[in-house]
Amino acid sequence: MNFTWADRMERLGTESAFEVLAHARRLEAEGRDIIHLEIGEPDYGTPQNIIDAATRALNDGATHYTPASGIPVVREATARYVAGRTGVPTSAENVVIVPGSKNILAFLLLAVINAGDEVIVPDPGYPIYRSLVSFLGATPVSAPIRQSNDFRLDVEELSSLVTPRTKLLIVNSPANPTGGILTRDDCESIAKLAVEHDLVVLSDEIYGRLTYDGEHVSLYSIDGMAERTVLMDGLSKAWAMCGWRLGFGVMPVELAKRMDTLMINSSSCAAAFTQMAALEAFQSPESDAAVDAMVADFRGRRDLLVDGLNRIPGITCRRPAGAFYVFPDITATGLGERELQTGLLEEVGVAVLAGTAFGPHGAGHIRLSYANSSANLQRALERIALHVGAGAVPPA
Numbered sequence: 001m002n003f004t005w006a007d008r009m010e011r012l013g014t015e016s017a018f019e020v021l022a023h024a025r026r027l028e029a030e031g032r033d034i035i036h037l038e039i040g041e042p043d044y045g046t047p048q049n050i051i052d053a054a055t056r057a058l059n060d061g062a063t064h065y066t067p068a069s070g071i072p073v074v075r076e077a078t079a080r081y082v083a084g085r086t087g088v089p090t091s092a093e094n095v096v097i098v099p100g101s102k103n104i105l106a107f108l109l110l111a112v113i114n115a116g117d118e119v120i121v122p123d124p125g126y127p128i129y130r131s132l133v134s135f136l137g138a139t140p141v142s143a144p145i146r147q148s149n150d151f152r153l154d155v156e157e158l159s160s161l162v163t164p165r166t167k168l169l170i171v172n173s174p175a176n177p178t179g180g181i182l183t184r185d186d187c188e189s190i191a192k193l194a195v196e197h198d199l200v201v202l203s204d205e206i207y208g209r210l211t212y213d214g215e216h217v218s219l220y221s222i223d224g225m226a227e228r229t230v231l232m233d234g235l236s237k238a239w240a241m242c243g244w245r246l247g248f249g250v251m252p253v254e255l256a257k258r259m260d261t262l263m264i265n266s267s268s269c270a271a272a273f274t275q276m277a278a279l280e281a282f283q284s285p286e287s288d289a290a291v292d293a294m295v296a297d298f299r300g301r302r303d304l305l306v307d308g309l310n311r312i313p314g315i316t317c318r319r320p321a322g323a324f325y326v327f328p329d330i331t332a333t334g335l336g337e338r339e340l341q342t343g344l345l346e347e348v349g350v351a352v353l354a355g356t357a358f359g360p361h362g363a364g365h366i367r368l369s370y371a372n373s374s375a376n377l378q379r380a381l382e383r384i385a386l387h388v389g390a391g392a393v394p395p396a
């Protein structure tokens with residue numbers, strides 16, 4: 001049959017990481033050797049104690065629907081975990097457990113955004129923010145994130161973007177795709193702005209455990225922010241659990257009740273055994289040790305990649321303080337970001353993403369993920385150097 005698509009489908013974007021991955025897989029099927037630096041997920045396995053907890057839960061009968069917002073003990077444990085990390089008194093009623101933190105973003109937009117509203121989104125930023133805002137008929141307004149400002153939001157510039165139609169501000173620290181983090185001063189200035197203009201704030205802290213320099217400051221922890229902030233987080237990145245699909249949001253109780261209804265109308269609940277695995281992730285010292293070991297390893301890889309990229313003529317790369325991405329400036333190679341994305345993949349088998357996949361302000365940059373082994377990062381550096389005409393990577 002000939003489907004007639006709803007108008008809104010025209011406005012729905014995508015994540016080009018998935019498209020580049022599909023292209024890379026096709027090349028691999030033809031026998032090519034591809035180094036995957038396009039991926040947004042840890043290459044580590046989930047810690048064994050968490051897998052064991054999930055298996056135990058399945059054997060103990062965690063195979064049924066759960067309450068829409070999550071199993072009460074899991075909501076309680078999540079509240080304790082967040083309170084412990086932020087110092088903000090948080091109760092189970094503030095917590096909504098979802099199958100992947102993306103749902104918190106979607107549900108918040110569905111709950112508070114009308115067509116015609118404006119939502120300030122980081123640019124470059126996670127493409128799903130912009131996609132879902134447009135999908136709902138609202139307008140995404142770019143808040144530029146620049147390398148010259150260490151990939152932090154420029155709060156003065158941010159305040160100039162607020163209009164009477166601005167409803168929501170989306171903030172992501174540590175950030176995808178830049179790895180930038182907000183300082184405490186930044187968070188306090190953003191909080192002041194949000195209070196002054198009565199804005200709801202979505203604070204996407206999915207990379208909150210992955211910081212290497214400086215502290216991770218949660219906007220939720222800043223005075224006066226708990227009542228207007230939705231803290232979005234999940235198990236995907238910190239515990240290497242992307243495929244488990246488990247995320248959570250922390251928010252004012254009246255909003256949590258709306259999200260409960262949205263869960264009833266969509267997924268019903270997150271899978272019971274994954275929720276039980278979250279208990280183990282939040283509560284066991286073994287899980288904490290696994291996160292710490294992964295962070296230490298990521299730090300070494302970050303340094304290897306940043307140092308290597310900076311030795312390639314034409315590429316300049318900041319040392320990001322968090323997440324597992326670098327976002328080098330490639331303008332001096334004389335190649336555009338799309339051209340480089342395609343050339344690196346097709347000619348030398350290195351999968352990366354063009355900066356513009358994350359918004360117009362990503363022009364002149366590419367994103368590389370260091371969720372890959374040091375040996376592969378080293379091989380990728382050699383191939384990139386070759387491709388941009390620099391020959392071998394000059395020694396340190």
Ligand SMILES: Cc1ncc(COP(=O)(O)O)c(C=O)c1O
Nearest residue numbers: 040100101102126176234236247
């Ligand atoms: C900034 C950001 N937010 C949210 C997500 C989605 O995470 P989840 O697996 O919890 O849906 C990602 C995944 O790449 C991300 O990069």
